[in-house]
Amino acid sequence: MYGVGILKGLGVTIRHFFNTYVEDLRYVGKKLNSTQEFERRQGAGSSGIYTVQYPEEKIAVPERFRFVPFLVVEDDDHPERPGHDWCTACGICAKVCPPQCIWIVRMEDPVTKRPIPQPEAFFIDIDICMNCGFCAEFCPFDAIKMDHDYELADYDRTGVHIHDKDKLSKPFSYWRSIAPTTAWEEAVDRGGWEHIDIIKQKQKTGAPVAKPGAAWDSPYVPPIVPVKEEAPAEAAATGVPAAGAAEAATAATEMPVEDAAKEERRKKREAALARKHAKEQDGEG
Amino acid sequence: MTDQMIAPVRPETVDIDAAIGILKERFPDAVKDDTREGYGGVIVERGQLVEIATVMRDELGFDYLSSATAVDYLGIEDSMEMVYHAYRTTGGSPLVFKAQTPRENSSVPSLIDIWPGVDFQEREAYDLYGIAFPGHPNQKRILMWEGFNGHPMRKDWKEAYYEEEHKPFDSRWPKGMVRRAEELNVYGKNVEYPADFDLSRLSDDTESSLYAGMGLGVNVEALDNTDELKTDRLVVNLGPHHPSTHGVFRMVVTLNGETIETLEPVMGYLHRNHEQIGERNAWLYNMAFTDRLDYICSMSNNLGYALAVEQLMSRGMRYTPPTYRAEVIRVLMVELTRIVNHLWAIGFLLNDLGAFFTPALYAIAEREKILDFFEATAGSRLMCNYMRFGGVFKDLPERIHSTASLLNDKVRDFDTMQYITELITEALPRAVDELDRFLTDSEIVKTRTIGVGYLPAETAIAYSAAGPLLRGSGVAYDVRRAEPYSIYPELDFDVAVRYNGDIYDRYLIRIDEMRESLRILKQILPRLEHTKGESFFAGNKAVYMPRVALGEAYGRVENPKGELGYYVVSQGDPKGPQNPWRYHVRAPSFINLTALGQMCKGQKVADVVAILGSIDIVLGETDR
Ligand code: SF4
């Protein structure tokens, strides 16, 4: 009969419509936004529409997620060489980068002109970077890694889109916090938590090497701290993301997590409002 | 629902070597073996090309011309050549033949009368290499605009941002001289027009001059004819900026009332000289660039390129083929990609029919779940860059897991195998069934699509149509069966085929193919369990500068949109820089468009958008 097909199709539409609310009704009174609930509604078997309120809420990206790379440096509280680059300026990442957006200046001994395995300067043009991940994949020193911070939009691309070494450097503990499994696998490959050169040195002298055991047991384990987002204005002003992150981290560990979350949200709201006011006033003036 | 592929018996079914033997016997002076190191097939005297091609098609049964492209051997042989890959629609390997021409005043006779499917490909070769094709009725630029000077795929052509012949560039390390690319190109200083280009045309905005200069198939006289009584003949531009064109694509349509008289596709708005970039690149780099071709199916783009280069590498020393687990993971990924693509294609076909976004959203809701899996495995949802020569980037993760790095993050944690099992056995079949229930019987869909955009089987073959477009016309040709690769021979699935050759059948075939893909995926799951823990990569680790043997290779895969082929040539100093000499993409979206004009002739203007939607093109691949 003519029209039956359309009615069948409309049946699908109406079921979709109700499905969305069935879920809500079933969980009425319970906290819909809890972690378990989110997981269930994002799982393979979920149905109905569920909206994540970006940018207020964000879906945490999986470990292998790759965005513009960063350089790994030692933590500030590293016993032997705090803040030291992991990069040895070997140049492989620059050679393997498809759009050729990495520039490295290798350090040189001012007197003998012999190369020193350290980067004097390191630039990545994030406008050109295609987030392919080759640099991180092929770096033999685990010194360049793909970041998870995907909010790099700017009002002016000419000034800030070539990231220099300061901007690129992030502590090793940050890498462990965003990609615990991968960092652990890499440490197993290296034979210890530390930079491959340090491990080799220690092996030579017979000093104990911090080994990544199954339970992450090791004499020196960089603390894993949740890294908070900084307000963009601050980041631009200080230009040292590592320090800001560490500060935020201590604050976070002191407070219970939920309070911290609330506090964080409140701060952000205020910051956003302040920016908005500032802009409005600019506009009027 | 699907028919088993039945290979019709043809008297002329002889294998490739015997076919070459016959050709050499018939044309002893004009057909020679290609004896260069690593090359195959025959070199054909260009004077007799048409004659020989006719024999190939009519007597030897090579009815399907998959790819025709040019190579510039500047500095090696100082000649250019056209390379053709002809297949039989009954399956089997290609007959590769080449016609050489000097670089100056280069010309090769057009094969458009034998295989009309070379139409756009010859125009592309004319555009990018400057080879003339006497006999081609419409020889003009296709990707570049007519005010472009030079032929950008020639080896001596330099782009505006030219730095060095090959990557990696020396300026990057150890003395990185950071600089923006645009500093190399002072805007305005590099624009040159061809000598015969009439600049005043750019400011003349009368309609007739507009179309006259573009060399479109528009009867300018008829437009200008003001003496007579005006008829309803009208030229309409659909696109380039129009949501129904799936990107920046333009169709110039001549209408008689509501009926289409001619349709001329205009493309190239997204052209970025992908192949030229690929030839500056090293072998591995291109993997990341293939993601950007058909950006909905990056996984299967990767696979095609990996297969082509692996073919070359396998002729060299120290080559280990991909492990079994690597192949299993590859098939898992490309079949999931097929579902992603078909969901997308059906959703947006309905958009084109006017069912705005409800079907599209239902379709892509499930796609999200697949993309989540891609993201957790390869690191990106669309630009997967996942395959490597000899395997894949990384094994499947133990868990699809995210840690919150910001306090307002939403975290998830699933067991990967459980997640994809649920996806493959429950969520996706449910979604496909639902789409089927939602649309297949709908009288509106049927009225709009049945009998519209008809493409008969012979025309589809002649026009080198591929993928759902070809199979929807009743030709059971699927590269996975016709020239199997990876582990497809051991998998049990049917080649979906429909016989009516209209939009409705192209829609149905996508539903069928999704069901077949799910069948394959269900066989993949136990294989994944079996091979757990085995190596996902041949050898120790991917190398960033693989050694590639000299020669040519053509790797092709059945992409969701049709046959995707990569023609790669490795030439030059084996100890020198390792870059492809030639990197060509046989893009299904591009070649499928050849038949668009045919399909639209005599249809109503409202159907054009639906017909285009039923081909399912993506401009990243069409324009390259
Ligand atoms: S490959 Fe690693 S160690 Fe070498 S220059 Fe790049 S970041 Fe530094």
Ligand code: SF4
């Ligand atoms: S992610 Fe790719 S494009 Fe970006 S810097 Fe690394 S290698 Fe280069």
